[in-house]
Amino acid sequence: MTRYTPSATMAAGTSDHTILMRKRTTVIPTITRARNPASEMRSMESPVTVCVLPLYGPFNRNGFSFRVPTRGCVPHESPGFILLRRRMRIFKLNAQSMANMEAPSLKERVYDVLEPGYDQASVGAFFQRFFDVFITLVILVSIAIMVLSSVKTLDAQFGMAFDIIFFFTTIVFSIEYPLRVWSCTADPRYASPVRGRLAWMLTPFALIDLIVVLPFYLELFIGINLTGLVVLRVFRIFKLIRYSDSINMIIRVVKxxxxxxxxxxxxxxxxxxxxxxxxxxxxxxxxxxxxxxxxxxxxxxxxxxxxxxxxxxxxxxxxxxxxxxxxxxxxxxxxxxxxxxxxxxxxxxxxxxMPVKNRTPGDAEEEVFLCPHCKTEIRGRDLWKKR
Known part of the structure; x- marks a missing residue:
């Protein structure tokens, strides 16, 4: 049984819910009926082909966020998701919603580039794709250098080149880590300048980023050259998990x-x-x-x-x-x-x-969605609208 918690939070002093757009999210079809009729949203009459999805941070690949007014709770028809698609039930984004669109700050743009994944339709898709490919190549090169340097004949012949390449990869990781620490507050989960950054630094990926660069600086400034610290360099291979959808899928399945x-x-x-x-x-x-x-x-x-x-x-x-x-x-x-x-x-x-058009009600019967506001469980079988 899979449980989804949409990224929706209630605005202070209003009945609005801030529904943020997400980088990579499977589109969820609308629900046929609501348990609370008072929470239904009016649908638009004209067909539109747009898809608004929740995001971890306060902006999407195009650099905007939407504050969508709702009546009380997030409607159970969409469990936190707003779906605008041709020939499907769609919800009205009025002038007030569009007025709340904000251009992202420099910190938000940096965070968006550093986070893996990109939207082909976004303006900064090239930079996001370039960074993902570049950092993946740097990780692979650093791992290859670490493995090849253990061969005595190769280390004796290309030792200087290995050291230069290893130094370059370490500098790249050393620049990446402070940028991630600085920009992580763009994520609402780590919005606090101090506590948010400390919470982010204790996440698994952040600890891996720190362990990757820590041995180099301990050896450079303190003079510590222990075998255990050298072994920590192998943690660079774990950085690939952040940029691999397949590995992330394995982790989700195990969880x-x-x-x-x-x-x-x-x-x-x-x-x-x-x-x-x-x-x-x-x-x-x-x-x-x-x-x-x-x-x-x-x-x-x-x-x-x-x-x-x-x-x-x-x-x-x-x-x-x-x-x-x-x-x-x-x-x-x-x-x-x-x-x-x-x-x-x-x-x-x-x-x-699986794409929505290829799915059947039987595929979603065991899925359970959780309303982020009232904590009501919505069964997957209620997500499908018979046509």
Whole structure:
């Protein structure tokens, strides 16, 4: 079951909701009926082909934000989304709404460029695409330099070139990080100048950005040259997650299926402990130097459940061999559980990303949307309007 929380906040002193446009969001079709009839919005009579979607920040790729007046709560027909599309139910943006359009500041423009993803129709799409491609190439080059420099012959021949390229990539990351810290307050989630920036600096991606440049400056200014700090350079590869839709989709699937995955791995852990304890009790009398303890026997349990079988710990007794065979067969079935759960999650995610015209009511029956104001749950089956 997928839960969506649209980016809508209530304006102070008014009944308006600020609905912000988002960079990458699947268009959600309108709902056939509202639970609160008083919250219905009037529809326009003339067909228009425009799509307004929520954004994390107060501006979109074209540099504008909309304050859309509503009657009380965000209408359940659109759970925070305003959809303007030909031959579909559309909502009126009156003169007051258009008057609230604001040009973005320099900070907002910088934040918009630094954040991955771009809108082909926006004015700054070229700069956004250029930065995404450029920073991805810098990450790949820095990783390649780190790997190649570990080869002694290559390091002896091209060591100076490796150092220059590595210095250049570090400077790029060193410029990127302060810009992100400065511009992160453009995101409403981190609007506070101090607390907002501190909250952003504790996010996973911000910590990765800091770890990427930290070893270089510790070695340069303090003289610390520890092996552990050099190993931290491998974190540069994790910066690619920010610019990869596929990896982000994997993360979303894992988060959505985390309860089922935890259950599956709990079953695996129970099987591991049980098998290791039984094998330790069976094989310890005959091989005390091999099966020295239950933790040591857990290594045998891991390689047996995963059907790897390195052969460094082998049961010799008949009972141990029978137990080992049963554990091997059991491991095949247990490890199939997480694979099936992830496959189901990928299927649901692909259906959610499917274009609206290709989707059917059955694809959305298990989806649940959450109204950001009244916290009312709207079932996916209510999102589809029969024509």
């Amino acid at each position: 959505a299926q985390r309860d089922m995955l935890i259950t599956a791995y709990l079953v695996l852990f129970i099987a591991l402990i049980s098998a290791s304890t039984l094998m330790f009790q069976i094989e310890r009398p005959g091989q005390p130097e091999v099966f020295t303890s239950i933790p040591a026997t857990m290594w045998w349990g891991i390689v047996t459940l995963t059907t790897v079988g390195y052969g460094d710990m082998v049961p010799m007794t008949a009972a141990g061999k029978v137990l080992g065979g049963c554990i091997t067969l059991l491991g095949i079935g247990i490890f199939a559980l997480p694979a099936g759960i992830l496959a189901s999650g990928f299927t649901q995610e692909l259906q959610r990303r």
